[in-house]
Amino acid sequence: MIVRRTLTAAALIAMMIVGTAHAGDMKNSVSHGEQIFNTQCIFCHGQGLGHPAWQMLALKKGKAKAYIVGRTDLTPLYIKHVVRNGLIEMPPFRVSQISNPDLDALAQYITHPDGAQSAK
Amino acid sequence: MNAKLPRGVSKEQFASAMNAMRKVVGNQWVIVDDNPLIAGYMDTYSAAPVSSTAASAAVCPASVEEVQQIVKIAHSHRIPIWSIATGRNFAYGGPAPRSAGQVVLDLRRMNRVLEVNTELGYAIVEPGVGYVDFYNYMQKHKLPYWIDCAANGMGGVMGNTLDHGVGYTAYGDHLLMQCGMEVVMSDGSLMRTGMGALPNSTCFPLYKYGYGPYIDGLFTQSNFGVVTKIGLWLMPEPPAFKPFKVQFESEDDLYQATELMLPLKINMIIPNAAITTHLLWEASLFTTKHEWSSGPGALPQSTLRRIAEKFDIGMWNFYAALYGMPEVVEENWKLVEATFQKIKGAKIILGEDRKGDPSFDYRARLMRGEPNLTEFSLLNWVGGGGHINFSPISPASGDDAMKQFHMIRQVCEKYGFDYIGEFVIGWREQHHILMLMFNRYDADESKRAHDCFAQLIDDAAAQGYGEYRTNLHFMDAIAETYNANDGALLKMHRRVKRALDPAGILAPGKNGIWPIGETPETES
Numbered sequence: 290m291i292v293r294r295t296l297t298a299a300a301l302i303a304m305m306i307v308g309t310a311h312a313g314d315m316k317n318s319v320s321h322g323e324q325i326f327n328t329q330c331i332f333c334h335g336q337g338l339g340h341p342a343w344q345m346l347a348l349k350k351g352k353a354k355a356y357i358v359g360r361t362d363l364t365p366l367y368i369k370h371v372v373r374n375g376l377i378e379m380p381p382f383r384v385s386q387i388s389n390p391d392l393d394a395l396a397q398y399i400t401h402p403d404g405a406q407s408a409k
Numbered sequence: 410m411n412a413k414l415p416r417g418v419s420k421e422q423f424a425s426a427m428n429a430m431r432k433v434v435g436n437q438w439v440i441v442d443d444n445p446l447i448a449g450y451m452d453t454y455s456a457a458p459v460s461s462t463a464a465s466a467a468v469c470p471a472s473v474e475e476v477q478q479i480v481k482i483a484h485s486h487r488i489p490i491w492s493i494a495t496g497r498n499f500a501y502g503g504p505a506p507r508s509a510g511q512v513v514l515d516l517r518r519m520n521r522v523l524e525v526n527t528e529l530g531y532a533i534v535e536p537g538v539g540y541v542d543f544y545n546y547m548q549k550h551k552l553p554y555w556i557d558c559a560a561n562g563m564g565g566v567m568g569n570t571l572d573h574g575v576g577y578t579a580y581g582d583h584l585l586m587q588c589g590m591e592v593v594m595s596d597g598s599l600m601r602t603g604m605g606a607l608p609n610s611t612c613f614p615l616y617k618y619g620y621g622p623y624i625d626g627l628f629t630q631s632n633f634g635v636v637t638k639i640g641l642w643l644m645p646e647p648p649a650f651k652p653f654k655v656q657f658e659s660e661d662d663l664y665q666a667t668e669l670m671l672p673l674k675i676n677m678i679i680p681n682a683a684i685t686t687h688l689l690w691e692a693s694l695f696t697t698k699h700e701w702s703s704g705p706g707a708l709p710q711s712t713l714r715r716i717a718e719k720f721d722i723g724m725w726n727f728y729a730a731l732y733g734m735p736e737v738v739e740e741n742w743k744l745v746e747a748t749f750q751k752i753k754g755a756k757i758i759l760g761e762d763r764k765g766d767p768s769f770d771y772r773a774r775l776m777r778g779e780p781n782l783t784e785f786s787l788l789n790w791v792g793g794g795g796h797i798n799f800s801p802i803s804p805a806s807g808d809d810a811m812k813q814f815h816m817i818r819q820v821c822e823k824y825g826f827d828y829i830g831e832f833v834i835g836w837r838e839q840h841h842i843l844m845l846m847f848n849r850y851d852a853d854e855s856k857r858a859h860d861c862f863a864q865l866i867d868d869a870a871a872q873g874y875g876e877y878r879t880n881l882h883f884m885d886a887i888a889e890t891y892n893a894n895d896g897a898l899l900k901m902h903r904r905v906k907r908a909l910d911p912a913g914i915l916a917p918g919k920n921g922i923w924p925i926g927e928t929p930e931t932e933s
């Protein structure tokens with residue numbers, strides 16, 4: 290049976306894309322950063338074959354560095370630079386796609402997925 | 410102070426326009442070219458220099474009203490604006506405008522799914538709704554419909570549809586499934602097409618043709634308006650879904666595979682946009698060119714055979730799916746099996762045979778409308794990021810498929826490139842997609858890629874083949890090939906342009922349509 294239902298929804302998508310990270314609430318920021326990673330990055334940067342960024346980084350830097358989340362040699366500054374400018378095969382991301390606060394949360398998540406405070 | 414200006418626009422005129430636009434969208438949403446954030450609007454993948462399509466600014470409105478005001482300002486200040494929706498038009502130019510200095514109108518912030526009607530099976534979306542957003546939305550609300558996405562899962566519903574893009578479910582012909590459009594015209598006025606023109610009608614996303622001429626197509630691959638909403642029909646989640654692959658041993662099998670597949674497509678036994686993909690398209694998920702050759706030039710046949718054997722990939726690989734009631738799917742499956750068993754050496758493969766195989770996996774996901782980016786592995790084949798798609802239309806016949814394949818491969822090899830191609834099968838034709846991969850940090854290789862593409866256009870046209878869509882740098886060249894009756898079609902497009910956008914501010918040069926007084930020559 291098909292149920293008649295019309296959804297007029299704004300909130301969800303708006304939340305996903307332009308949500309802001311609140312300074313001081315690191316746990317939240319990490320889960321928010323993780324959410325952005327899972328919508329914008331994971332299809333290339335997930336682990337294993339089928340993920341082109343993982344594949345390319347495995348080739349260039351070895352499997353230990355192929356998954357960027359939790360890598361200790363990446364700084365938030367570098368991550369943000371790569372996201373805004375792209376890197377060889379990776380396209381840049383516009384501020385209309387990932388806002389600056391979202392990018393902060395994303396870089397925080399990649400460098401410290403466990404929720405620890407990152408060095409600035 | 411920005412360095413670039415749109416052609417024919419003075420510094421003062423430009424600054425005044427930008428200031429007026431800032432008042433509409435807020436300072437942070439007008440990005441001029443001294444702001445590092447402008448990097449996001451570059452075409453980082455094409456064979457031509459990035460500077461040749463570098464925008465002077467980008468403006469990001471958040472509502473239809475803001476779009477109207479921005480267009481009015483552009484109109485009064487004579488500023489050319491290039492609309493993008495999600496702006497991920499990779500292989501065809503990404504978010505960049507047709508020529509340097511144009512201002513990008515970035516609609517990504519307008520990213521609401523305005524309505525999903527589960528009884529009538531439609532959605533209405535804004536320009537910025539990406540495939541991943543839309544998919545997550547459907548999942549979150551547990552809606553009994555699928556979306557249909559391109560293999561570039563970063564793209565979005567509207568931009569892809571407006572550029573005549575394709576996906577892989579039974580609703581893969583995106584423009585066919587689009588119904589109802591809202592458009593901001595070049596003077597800033599707002600128009601709805603079809604039933605949307607009738608006050609209080611609820612049929613905007615239900616009946617495409619309205620009353621009088623059917624005009625939605627005018628706003629696709631064109632520059633006659635800025636589209637701010639589209640309706641689209643949604644595919645109900647089928648009770649049964651059976652994706653499959655058939656691997657063929659020989660390149661010559663393309664002939665028979667195409668001939669046998671066609672009746673299955675025309676009779677809608679196979680209802681989806683199926684594909685026949687060449688060895689190297691698949692192989693790039695597992696390996697790179699450098700593992701097989703360090704020298705220049707295309708890989709020889711002997712190496713292709715070794716790659717096919719090592720990874721158990723066909724020289725051609727056909728992917729399709731069956732959808733519907735389980736009994737019907739099983740009945741149709743018998744027909745499909747019997748059909749492809751006629752080809753000597755054909756290997757028929759189902760999901761359970763290929764657990765963990767990333768190529769079967771991503772194809773199956775696309776055929777059920779699940780966005781992913783696995784296909785970007787193609788960029789790893791040579792590395793260096795460069796890729797442009799040459800995409801001629803071919804009749805879905807064995808003869809044409811073979812002829813195009815040989816013609817394209819020969820030109821690729823002449824310029825030192827591998828043939829990396831696939832046929833996306835439409836209702837009666839095939840979109841033949843060549844991914845021309847090159848290292849864009851190598852100037853010689855980029856130039857060869859550019860020249861190779863140019864020759865492909867000419868050679869294809871000489872044989873009566875034309876492209877369905879193209880990269881920014883080849884828009885004029887391809888428009889010129891559609892030149893029957895003394896260029897009557899292009900002349901008509903330019904006449905419409907004059908009527909609908911007399912000031913020539915909307916996306917000048919899109920698909921070869923230039924405003925009065927501007928020509929491709931004056932552009933370069």
Ligand SMILES: Cc1cc2nc3c(=O)[nH]c(=O)nc-3n(C[C@H](O)[C@H](O)[C@H](O)COP(=O)(O)OP(=O)(O)OC[C@H]3O[C@@H](n4cnc5c(N)ncnc54)[C@H](O)[C@@H]3O)c2cc1C
Nearest residue numbers: 494495496497498499559560561564565568569574575636
């Ligand atoms: C690996 C790979 C796989 C790909 N797979 C596919 C595939 O399976 N199918 C496919 O179709 N393509 C494919 N592409 C090509 C392309 O990347 C996609 O079509 C992508 O969806 C287009 O980007 P977009 O959706 O963000 O559209 P956008 O970039 O937003 O829009 C595309 C163009 O449409 C016009 N436009 C956009 N919005 C408006 C508007 N509001 N008003 C007027 N004009 C507008 C503009 O000219 C714009 O440049 C692939 C590319 C790559 C590199």
